[in-house]
Amino acid sequence: MDLKQLFQDDDAVSPVIGVILMVAITVILAAVIASFVLGLGDQAQQATPQASFSFDYEGGSVRALTITHDGGDSISPKELYIRGSNMDNKTAGDGNTGHWTSGAVDGSTNADTEVTAGSSARLGDDADDGVPSNYNARVVYETQEGDSSATLAQDSGPDA
Numbered sequence: 001m002d003l004k005q006l007f008q009d010d011d012a013v014s015p016v017i018g019v020i021l022m023v024a025i026t027v028i029l030a031a032v033i034a035s036f037v038l039g040l041g042d043q044a045q046q047a048t049p050q051a052s053f054s055f056d057y058e059g060g061s062v063r064a065l066t067i068t069h070d071g072g073d074s075i076s077p078k079e080l081y082i083r084g085s086n087m088d089n090k091t092a093g094d095g096n097t098g099h100w101t102s103g104a105v106d107g108s109t110n111a112d113t114e115v116t117a118g119s120s121a122r123l124g125d126d127a128d129d130g131v132p133s134n135y136n137a138r139v140v141y142e143t144q145e146g147d148s149s150a151t152l153a154q155d156s157g158p159d160a
Contacts, residue, residue: 048150049073053139055155063130065123067139067153074114079144082121084137086157100139133159 051072058064067082069075080100100121123137124130135157142149 048148049075049141049152051075051152053153055137055153057131057133057135057157059133059158063124063132065131065135065137066120067123067137068120069115069117071117074116075141076144077113077115079141080115081140081142082123082137083140084135084154086132086135086160131157133157136160 049072052070054068054070056066056068058066077100082100100115136154137156138154139152140149141152
């Protein structure tokens with residue numbers, strides 16, 4: 001074997017390894033870009049909270065609806081809405097009743113405490129602004145960015 005030819009011989013495995021590495025880098029880069037373009041990275045971070053709610057309707061002269069968080073995840077009141085139809089005489093058919101606030105539902109978002117098990121919201125308290133018995137109510141979770149929403153609970157009145 002000629003020692004000079006060994007130093008001059010340029011056949012080696014490194015070009016094959018270089019091509020394999022370039023293909024692997026291209027595939028990994030394409031996968032990362034595709035996950036951001038398709039929004040798969042955001043879905044892992046945004047999860048809908050799991051919570052259960054109960055509805056208690058008081059008919060007669062009071063005509064009030066109390067919605068209580070029975071258990072599950074804590075939710076920011078700024079991300080929790082009460083929506084529905086025939087909720088009271090002022091918003092009949094409106095479909096957007098307001099943010100969740102402890103004790104009442106209105107358009108304000110002044111409640112900074114989390115909605116946890118035992119928290120409740122109450123709609124209507126008198127015959128003029130009460131909740132009729134044919135209401136349809138939904139507790140809706142919506143992110144503050146407004147890019148996703150989910151209905152957590154829903155209920156219909158006895159005459160709906």
